[in-house]
Amino acid sequence: MACFTETSLVQQDYFKKLIADKEVRISIAVALALCLLLSLLALVWDAGAPETGASRLRELVAQPFYAQTFAHVVILTLAVLGMLLGLAHYHVRRDVAVIALISAVYFSGLLELFHLLTVDGVIVGTAPLADVVPLSWVFTRLSKAIILNVVCLAFLLFFRDKPALPPRTVWSYLAIGTLVICVIGFFTVFLLNTTSSVPDTIQQDAFLKRPWDFIAFCFYLLLALLIFPQFYARFPSRTALGVLLSLVLDLFAQLHCAFGADYLYGRHYSFAIIYKAIAYALPICGLILDYHHSHRQGIDAIRRFREAEQKLKNRLLDLQHSSAMHEQEEAERLSAENAIRVLDRAIAASSCGIVITDPHVPGNQIIYVNPSFERITGYPADETIGSGLDFLYGQDRQQPAAQEVVAAVAQARECRVILRNYSRDGRMFWSELDIAPVPDENGMLTHYIGIMTDITDRVRAEDEHRKFTAKLEHTNRELADFVHVASHDLQEPLRKVQVFGDRLRAKCEDSLSSEGLLYLERMQHSVVRMDRLIRDLLTYSRIGRKEQEFTLVDLNAVAHEVLSDLEVRIEETHGQVDVETLPVIEADSTQMRQLLQNLIGNALKFHRPDVAPVVKLSATTITKEIDSHPVPFVEICVADNGIGFDEKYIERIFTVFQRLHTGNRYEGTGLGLTVCRKIAERHGGAIAASSRVGEGSSFFVTLPVNRLFEH
Numbered sequence: 001m002a003c004f005t006e007t008s009l010v011q012q013d014y015f016k017k018l019i020a021d022k023e024v025r026i027s028i029a030v031a032l033a034l035c036l037l038l039s040l041l042a043l044v045w046d047a048g049a050p051e052t053g054a055s056r057l058r059e060l061v062a063q064p065f066y067a068q069t070f071a072h073v074v075i076l077t078l079a080v081l082g083m084l085l086g087l088a089h090y091h092v093r094r095d096v097a098v099i100a101l102i103s104a105v106y107f108s109g110l111l112e113l114f115h116l117l118t119v120d121g122v123i124v125g126t127a128p129l130a131d132v133v134p135l136s137w138v139f140t141r142l143s144k145a146i147i148l149n150v151v152c153l154a155f156l157l158f159f160r161d162k163p164a165l166p167p168r169t170v171w172s173y174l175a176i177g178t179l180v181i182c183v184i185g186f187f188t189v190f191l192l193n194t195t196s197s198v199p200d201t202i203q204q205d206a207f208l209k210r211p212w213d214f215i216a217f218c219f220y221l222l223l224a225l226l227i228f229p230q231f232y233a234r235f236p237s238r239t240a241l242g243v244l245l246s247l248v249l250d251l252f253a254q255l256h257c258a259f260g261a262d263y264l265y266g267r268h269y270s271f272a273i274i275y276k277a278i279a280y281a282l283p284i285c286g287l288i289l290d291y292h293h294s295h296r297q298g299i300d301a302i303r304r305f306r307e308a309e310q311k312l313k314n315r316l317l318d319l320q321h322s323s324a325m326h327e328q329e330e331a332e333r334l335s336a337e338n339a340i341r342v343l344d345r346a347i348a349a350s351s352c353g354i355v356i357t358d359p360h361v362p363g364n365q366i367i368y369v370n371p372s373f374e375r376i377t378g379y380p381a382d383e384t385i386g387s388g389l390d391f392l393y394g395q396d397r398q399q400p401a402a403q404e405v406v407a408a409v410a411q412a413r414e415c416r417v418i419l420r421n422y423s424r425d426g427r428m429f430w431s432e433l434d435i436a437p438v439p440d441e442n443g444m445l446t447h448y449i450g451i452m453t454d455i456t457d458r459v460r461a462e463d464e465h466r467k468f469t470a471k472l473e474h475t476n477r478e479l480a481d482f483v484h485v486a487s488h489d490l491q492e493p494l495r496k497v498q499v500f501g502d503r504l505r506a507k508c509e510d511s512l513s514s515e516g517l518l519y520l521e522r523m524q525h526s527v528v529r530m531d532r533l534i535r536d537l538l539t540y541s542r543i544g545r546k547e548q549e550f551t552l553v554d555l556n557a558v559a560h561e562v563l564s565d566l567e568v569r570i571e572e573t574h575g576q577v578d579v580e581t582l583p584v585i586e587a588d589s590t591q592m593r594q595l596l597q598n599l600i601g602n603a604l605k606f607h608r609p610d611v612a613p614v615v616k617l618s619a620t621t622i623t624k625e626i627d628s629h630p631v632p633f634v635e636i637c638v639a640d641n642g643i644g645f646d647e648k649y650i651e652r653i654f655t656v657f658q659r660l661h662t663g664n665r666y667e668g669t670g671l672g673l674t675v676c677r678k679i680a681e682r683h684g685g686a687i688a689a690s691s692r693v694g695e696g697s698s699f700f701v702t703l704p705v706n707r708l709f710e711h
Contacts, residue, residue, distance in 0.1 A: 079109020145219035242286025378424035
C-alpha cells in the first residue's frame with residue numbers, strides 16, 4: 001500500500017512537470033485538436049459502405065490518398081528515414097535515449113512492412129482476408145506499443161543517466177534488432193495467413209466492434225499515462241515529445257478501429273491509417289527539431305568557445321601585461337633596494353657628517369647619524385639620537401648661525417650656515433651645515449637632513465689667507481708708491497746729466513778728442529735709455545691702480561689716434577698699416593691706446609732689412625663659457641711680416657726686461673709686451689702669440705666686450 005502511494009505521488013510529480021512545460025502543453029493541445037477534427041470528419045463522412053470488403057478494397061485502391069500500399073510505404077519510409085537521422089544525431093550528441101526511441105519506431109515500421117505484404121496479398125494463405133488483415137493490424141499495433149513500453153521501462157529501471165555507447169555498438173544492436181524483427185514479423189504474418197482457423201475479428205452488431213484492437217488501445221493508454229511521462233521527465237527531448245504526441249494519435253487510431261470499424265476498410269479504418277501515418281511522422285519531426293537544436297547549440301557552443309577563447313586571449317594578454325608589470329615592479333623594487341643599500345653604504349662611507357631629524361617630534365630630535373658625524377663630533381650615536389642639534393653649540397647657543405638654523409626649520413626651507421661647535425672633549429671646531437627638508441610624494445614634510453662638514457682647517461687657512469692678502473696688498477701699495485717716487489726722484493738728476501751733457505757737447509765739442517766725443521755720445525745714449533726705462537716703469541706701475549674707470553671705447557678711433565702718433569715711424573720705415581673694422585667694448589681708453597701702440601710699434605720696429613713692414617689689425621667676436629654662462633669676447637689680431645721669432649721664447653717675451661735682441665740693433669727696454677699682458681689681464685682677457693722666424697708674427701689679444709663682474 002505504501003509502495004502504491006509512493007508511486008502515485010511520483011506519478012503526480014511527473015505529470016506536474018509535464019504539464020508545467022509550455023511546449024508540451026501546446027503540442028498536446030494541437031495534437032488533440034487535430035485528432036478531434038479528424039474524428040469529427042470520420043463521423044460525418046458517409047463513405048457508403050460497400051457490400052463486400054473486396055469491392056471496398058478496390059475502391060480505396062483506386063483512391064491514391066487512401067491507398068493502403070501508399071500509406072504503408074510512407075510509414076516504412078518514415079521509419080527508415082527516422083533511423084538514418086537518428087544515427088546522424090547520435091554521432092553528434094551521443095544521446096542514447098533518442099536513438100532508443102527512434103529504434104523502437106523503426107522496428108515498428110519494419111513490422112508494418114509485413115502487414116503491407118498481407119494487405120497487398122503478397123503472402124497468400126487459406127484464411128479469409130477479412131479476418132487476416134485485422135489480425136495483422138492488431139499484431140503491428142500491439143508490437144509497437146510493447147516495444148515502446150519495453151524501451152521506456154528498460155531506461156527507467158536500469159539507467160539513472162544516459163549511458164554512453166560507442167557508435168559501433170549502436171550499429172550492432174540495430175543490425176541484430178532488424179534481423180530479429182524481420183524474422184518475427186515474417187513468421188507471424190505467414191502463420192496468420194496459413195492457419196486454417198482464424199478467430200472472428202469484427203463484430204458489426206456489438207458496441208466493441210474489434211476487441212483485439214481494444215487490447216492494443218490499453219497498452220497505448222498504459223504507455224501514455226503511466227510509463228512515458230516518467231521517461232520524458234527523466235530524458236527530455238523533442239524526439240521524446242514527438243513520440244508522446246504520436247501516442248495521442250495512436251490512441252485515437254485504436255479508438256476508431258475498436259469502436260468504429262464495423263467492416264474492413266471502412267471510414268474509421270481509413271482514418272486510423274491516417275492517424276498511424278501521422279504518428280510515425282511526429283517522432284521524425286521531433287528528431288529534426290532535436291538535430292536543429294543541436295546544430296544551434298553547436299553554433300552557440302562555437303560562438304561561446306570563440307568568445308571564451310577571445311576572453312582567454314585577452315586574459316592571457318592581461319596576465320602577460322600583469323606579469324610584465326610585476327617583473328617591472330620587481331625590477332624596480334630590486335633596483336630601489338639596491339639603491340637604498342648603495343645609499344646606506346654611501347652615507348656610512350661619506351666623509352661628511354650626516355644627520356636626519358624628525359620635525360614632528362618636539363625639539364626636532366635626531367633619529368639617525370652616520371659614522372662620520374660621530375667622528376667629527378666625538379659623540380656616539382646612542383648619545384645623540386633623541387636630542388636636538390643645539391647640544392653641539394655649547395655656550396654659543398645665541399650665535400647668529402644657530403638662530404638662522406632655527407628660523408629655517410620653522411619655515412621648512414633650506415639653509416647653509418657656518419657654526420661654532422664643540423666636540424665631546426670640549427674642543428671647538430668650525431662646521432658648515434647644510435639643512436634641507438625632505439617631503440613625501442604628496443609634498444608633506446617628513447624629515448630634515450643635515451650635512452655637516454668640518455671646515456676648521458679651511459677657516460684657519462682662509463683667515464691666514466686674508467691676513468696674507470692684506471699684507472700683500474699693503475706691500476704692493478708700498479712698492480707702487482716706491483716705484484712712483486723713485487721714478488720721479490730719478491728723473492731729476494737724470495735731466496741734469498742730460499742738460500750738462502748737452503752743454504758739454506755744445507761748448508767743448510771742438511776741444512774734445514774723438515775718444516771723448518765717443519764717451520759723451522755713449523753717456524747721452526744711456527741717459528735716453530734710462531729715461532725711457534723710467535717712463536715705462538711708471539706706465540707699468542700705473543696699470544694696476546685703476547686710475548680711470550671703464551667706459552665704452554671705440555677701438556676704431558683709438559687705432560687712428562695710435563697711427564697718428566706713429567706717423568713718423570711709418571714714414572721712416574716706409575711701412576703700411578691696414579686697419580679693419582673694430583668693435584666697441586667696455587674698457588680703459590688710455591690702456592687700450594697703450595696696448596695698440598705697443599703692438600703696432602713693435603710690428604713696425606722689428607721688420608726685416610730692406611723689406612717694408614706691413615701690419616694688419618683686425619678683430620673677431622667669439623663666445624666663451626664662464627660659470628655656465630655665455631660671455632661675448634673680442635679677439636684683436638695684430639699680424640706683421642717682420643723678422644719673427646722662435647715660438648719656444650713665447651713666455652720669455654712677456655716677461656719684464658726680457659729681450660730676444662740686443663739694444664744696439666733694436667731699441668727698447670723689454671717692458672712693452674709685459675705692459676700689454678698686464679693690460680689684457682686687468683680687463684679679464686689674455687694675450688697670446690704665434691710666429692715663424694723670418695716670416696712674421698701674430699699677436700692675439702682676447703678681451704671681454706663687457707666687464708666680467710657684470711656676468
